[in-house]
Amino acid sequence: MNRREFSKSVLAAGMGAGVMIDSPVQAASVSGEYYEEPAKRLAVRKFDVIVAGGGTGGVVAAIAAARQGARTALIEVKGYPGGTVTEGGTALHSFYNLWKAFPGVPKRQVVKGIPQEIIDRLLKVGGCTGHAEMLEHYNYDSVCTAIDTELYKLVTFEMLVEAGVQVFVNTRVAGAIVDGRRVRGALGESRSGREAFYAQSFVDCTADGDLCAYAGAKYSEPNDYPVCNSVGIGNVDIEKYYEFFRSNELRGQLARGLRSGQPNLIVRAGADTSQINVPELAEAARAIGMSFITTTVHDNYFMFIKCNLKLPVSPTDRDAVAKAELELRRRMARAVELFRRYIPGCEKAFMARTSPNLCIRRGRLIECDYDITHEDVIEARHFDDEIMVYGFHDSAPRLQIANGGTYGIPYRALCVKGLENLYACGMMITSNHDAHMSTRNTVCCMGQGQGAGTAAALCAAKNLGTRDLRYPLLRDALLKAGVYLEA
Secondary structure: OOHHHHHHHHHHHOOOOOOOOOOOOOOOOOOOOOOOOOOOOOEEEEOOEEEEOOOHHHHHHHHHHHHOOOOEEEEOOOOOOOOHHHHOOOOEOOOEOOHHHOOOOOOOEOOOHHHHHHHHHHHHOOOEOOOEEEEEOOOOOOEEEOEOHHHHHHHHHHHHHHHOOEEEOOOEEEEEEEEOOEEEEEEEEEOOEEEEEEOOEEEEOOOOOHHHHHOOOOEEOOOOOOEEEEEEEEOOOHHHHHHHHHHOOOOOEEEEEEEOOEEEEEEEEEOOHHHOOOHHHHHHHHHOOEOOOEEOOOOOEEEEEEEEEOOOOOOOOHHHHHHHHHHHHHHHHHHHHHHHHHOOOOOOOEEEEEOOOOEOOOOOEEOEOOOOOHHHHHOOOOOOOEEEEEOOOOOOOOOOOHHHOOEEEEHHHOEEOOOOOEEEOHHHOOOOHHHHHHHOOHHHHHHHHHHHHHHHHHHHHHOOOHHHOOHHHHHHHHHHOOOOOOO
């Protein structure tokens, strides 16, 4: 093909495009600094509900929507579901209220529904400790619910397919089609090309708020947390690990539950880095942002050892994240070295697992109709439109929900301001940092997902906007699906 024929083919490819999406750059620069991409026709897929992001909340949102009868698609950038549950934490916090820290307060499981179904499925295949009660340091959490990361990916993938969700893994949300205040579609990109996913209702569970940002939602980027990656360490002995802390008179964490199929074995142990009284170890751990608290579902394996890194800019900055990815991997390798050198039973430890990319605690903060406050959380406030209740705070014991109680997540806290048919779930909501230290946690994100997915399906069935949905209809659907709500 000569130059003239090539030019004709490029022009032909750009003519008659059915969907025009604005590019960040609209005109080619004379200096050649920009390239103007030709418009093109995109294949269209039609659904009732689109869930963007198959992580902690997205899995539950998609299952919930599909079970309500909605034709549901889940778009996930990785090759598997799970998100922060499988990559970022040490346990799932928390299905229960903090009853153990408040003598006389009754024990209550306050998150049920689909999140508990996932735990039940994991227990059947040996992929969970169960809700193991904390025996030490229980003013932080009353239980430890630890999971096998790989079995979690498998179990949730199977549950999605069983529910009838069409799962598009290895696909990135790359744009939005917006008509006024209504989202018409999400653009997806994969090795199969670029596609338009049309739907009536949308749920953003991307953690970074990608779909919301593409749709024009208002947001900020607080950059108020470190990023992290976590390493799984093999060939270790958790009994000796716990004994190391006990013999050094460190009041760390301890929980016993199912491990390698056997009950009443240690499944959580460790202490905060600030408590370590071996000066060389403590200093080295602080230098790499390492926490000593870990969990396990299997003998001879620590599921998560977390290393943190504070970025100077928001984790939506690709170039800053690229540098952080390398630094975190260096830190995780250093963490394994420290275990070998200082921790009994870990002399031959090795790096068995890492997350495919760094994890965030907050990227974009999306403006929604209601912003949950610090007082809402610690004063155990409830609302007339709540979609779940929650009783865990990641800043405990410094901050706790009053009297071992719960607070409610109001429906309107998920409704993206300025858009009629888009929900935001998980770490994208709640501007106050202290309040966010509760609402961003895994089990809260799961519960939010069930609320948003259920609402999205109900709205799609009646062609309603998020603010037109009658709350009694949503409440009834959630209760029928096993969600726990305060009377």
